Amino acid sequence: MPEPYITMEITNHIFSLEFTVRDYECDIQGVVNNANYQHYLEHARHEYLITKGISFVKLHDDGIDLIVSKVEIDYKYPLRSMDRFIVTVDIQREGNVRLAFIQNIYRIPDNKLVVHGKVTGVVTKRGKPVTPGTLIELLGL
Amino acid sequence: MPEPYITMEITNHIFSLEFTVRDYECDIQGVVNNANYQHYLEHARHEYLITKGISFVKLHDDGIDLIVSKVEIDYKYPLRSMDRFIVTVDIQREGNVRLAFIQNIYRIPDNKLVVHGKVTGVVTKRGKPVTPGTLIELLGL
Amino acid sequence: MPEPYITMEITNHIFSLEFTVRDYECDIQGVVNNANYQHYLEHARHEYLITKGISFVKLHDDGIDLIVSKVEIDYKYPLRSMDRFIVTVDIQREGNVRLAFIQNIYRIPDNKLVVHGKVTGVVTKRGKPVTPGTLIELLGL
Amino acid sequence: MPEPYITMEITNHIFSLEFTVRDYECDIQGVVNNANYQHYLEHARHEYLITKGISFVKLHDDGIDLIVSKVEIDYKYPLRSMDRFIVTVDIQREGNVRLAFIQNIYRIPDNKLVVHGKVTGVVTKRGKPVTPGTLIELLGL
Numbered sequence: 001m002p003e004p005y006i007t008m009e010i011t012n013h014i015f016s017l018e019f020t021v022r023d024y025e026c027d028i029q030g031v032v033n034n035a036n037y038q039h040y041l042e043h044a045r046h047e048y049l050i051t052k053g054i055s056f057v058k059l060h061d062d063g064i065d066l067i068v069s070k071v072e073i074d075y076k077y078p079l080r081s082m083d084r085f086i087v088t089v090d091i092q093r094e095g096n097v098r099l100a101f102i103q104n105i106y107r108i109p110d111n112k113l114v115v116h117g118k119v120t121g122v123v124t125k126r127g128k129p130v131t132p133g134t135l136i137e138l139l140g141l
Numbered sequence: 142m143p144e145p146y147i148t149m150e151i152t153n154h155i156f157s158l159e160f161t162v163r164d165y166e167c168d169i170q171g172v173v174n175n176a177n178y179q180h181y182l183e184h185a186r187h188e189y190l191i192t193k194g195i196s197f198v199k200l201h202d203d204g205i206d207l208i209v210s211k212v213e214i215d216y217k218y219p220l221r222s223m224d225r226f227i228v229t230v231d232i233q234r235e236g237n238v239r240l241a242f243i244q245n246i247y248r249i250p251d252n253k254l255v256v257h258g259k260v261t262g263v264v265t266k267r268g269k270p271v272t273p274g275t276l277i278e279l280l281g282l
Numbered sequence: 283m284p285e286p287y288i289t290m291e292i293t294n295h296i297f298s299l300e301f302t303v304r305d306y307e308c309d310i311q312g313v314v315n316n317a318n319y320q321h322y323l324e325h326a327r328h329e330y331l332i333t334k335g336i337s338f339v340k341l342h343d344d345g346i347d348l349i350v351s352k353v354e355i356d357y358k359y360p361l362r363s364m365d366r367f368i369v370t371v372d373i374q375r376e377g378n379v380r381l382a383f384i385q386n387i388y389r390i391p392d393n394k395l396v397v398h399g400k401v402t403g404v405v406t407k408r409g410k411p412v413t414p415g416t417l418i419e420l421l422g423l
Numbered sequence: 424m425p426e427p428y429i430t431m432e433i434t435n436h437i438f439s440l441e442f443t444v445r446d447y448e449c450d451i452q453g454v455v456n457n458a459n460y461q462h463y464l465e466h467a468r469h470e471y472l473i474t475k476g477i478s479f480v481k482l483h484d485d486g487i488d489l490i491v492s493k494v495e496i497d498y499k500y501p502l503r504s505m506d507r508f509i510v511t512v513d514i515q516r517e518g519n520v521r522l523a524f525i526q527n528i529y530r531i532p533d534n535k536l537v538v539h540g541k542v543t544g545v546v547t548k549r550g551k552p553v554t555p556g557t558l559i560e561l562l563g564l
Binding site for chain 3: 492
């Protein structure tokens with residue numbers, strides 16, 4: 001994953017959301033299971049879209065889906081039971097048909113970097129990729 | 142993700158495991174939720190290790206953990222309710238302290254490529270990275 | 283939960299399905315997290331319906347849903363990493379609009395009883411409860 | 424499930440916690456998958472215990488586990504994407520060795536009753552049931 005997007009700054013993101021680790025998300029090793037970080041990233045993305053007036057579910061009902069085509073996650077430090085953390089969201093266009101969400105997870109209150117993630121998506125209408133025009137417009141990008 | 146490891150071949154893997162999609166793994170879009178593919182990949186890796194006499198849980202009890210440091214997943218085609226699929230496992234050393242699991246998911250019976258994944262891990266003993274010597278030996282690599 | 287339906291017999295069920303515990307289903311206590319047993323029960327029910335030619339997802343697409351109205355689960359013995367087990371399914375009518383699925387989970391190969399469950403459901407068509415006539419017929423009850 | 428514990432009141436609980444539905448918790452039917460309500464109930468219980476100075480994970484490290492022996496859940500109304508809800512916790516002794524958590528889920532802001540639950544547990548020390556004395560004391564019951 002290219003380094004430039006890795007910002008250690010917890011500020012200056014277009015969106016961030018606070019979570020608390022739930023014990024059922026932890027596995028035998030006593031840490032959050034790797035797949036659950038994807039859940040955290042997804043939930044933060046969807047909540048961000050909602051602040052922009054975009055409901056993931058309503059889009060789907062209209063035949064429009066934002067499909068994840070690639071996920072890259074660097075695991076830097078594990079979260080444990082009772083940890084609080086924030087998930088950040090930034091977004092950038094990638095070519096004509098792709099959007100990339102750049103997302104970090106920071107433990108709070110010490111701002112320890114937990115996860116860097118890059119989630120690349122394409123917009124599809126009734127299953128076919130389309131330019132993410134409307135979506136981009138709604139996002140004000 | 143570099144292309145060389147992407148083999149479209151469903152044969153010639155050191156391990157593969159068959160699964161069936163469970164409806165609770167599907168989301169509102171009617172397809173398997175992205176994070177669940179990571180669960181599939183993990184379960185196939187652990188089952189592979191078991192065939193080599195390595196129990197992930199017993200290792201943990203001995204203070205040894207195989208920690209995932211990076212996950213890269215290309216989503217090629219979605220799985221749906223009732224789909225059957227196989228998850229493959231290949232493994233390669235990366236430098237002195239890393240192992241990379243190269244994993245594909247194919248829908249069956251048509252061998253449609255669903256997911257390419259690369260999961261990089263480090264071996265730790267009581268929380269500190271160690272050379273994956275014993276593990277490598279057990280794996281016969 | 284009334285005792286009569288609790289049969290310790292591993293045979294004589296209308297359907298049973300074998301599973302293996304996946305490590306991500308276990309929690310910090312080293313045992314399968316309680317909610318996951320509900321997933322196992324659900325998957326066995328859906329696989330049973332499929333053997334009867336009933337796809338849960340296709341039913342939903344036709345406006346028909348089998349809605350769970352009540353779940354009662356007795357946890358008898360925990361499953362752990364690498365355990366194999368079978369989930370059984372039996373079914374009985376409850377009044378005019380309800381079906382009850384009686385389900386047990388047994389560890390294999392020692393047939394240790396892990397979970398007794400009773401899952402009561404109602405059939406709805408476009409959101410309204412209907413008599414489960416067609417479903418009952420398809421199930422041959 | 425006996426009716427007395429079913430209180431429609433959203434107030435007057437010893438603890439309550441607010442959640443938002445996460446899209447990955449919803450299934451093909453567009454509603455929260457049944458097993459996830461158990462996750463919500465569990466997380467609220469653990470957060471309640473934390474307010475009493477009891478960490479579920481630390482208890483486990485000391486050999487003490489609060490084991491769920493029975494779960495009864497009445498599903499009254501489904502939660503959907505973007506719904507906010509609160510989970511309540513009440514607690515009562517059941518005989519010498521059991522505790523019962525009485526828990527409701529209410530959608531907000533309309534206070535629609537979503538789920539009634541009763542979760543019965545036993546306290547074990549190194550795997551054997553013990554009287555929940557210390558726990559009861561800590562809880563001030």
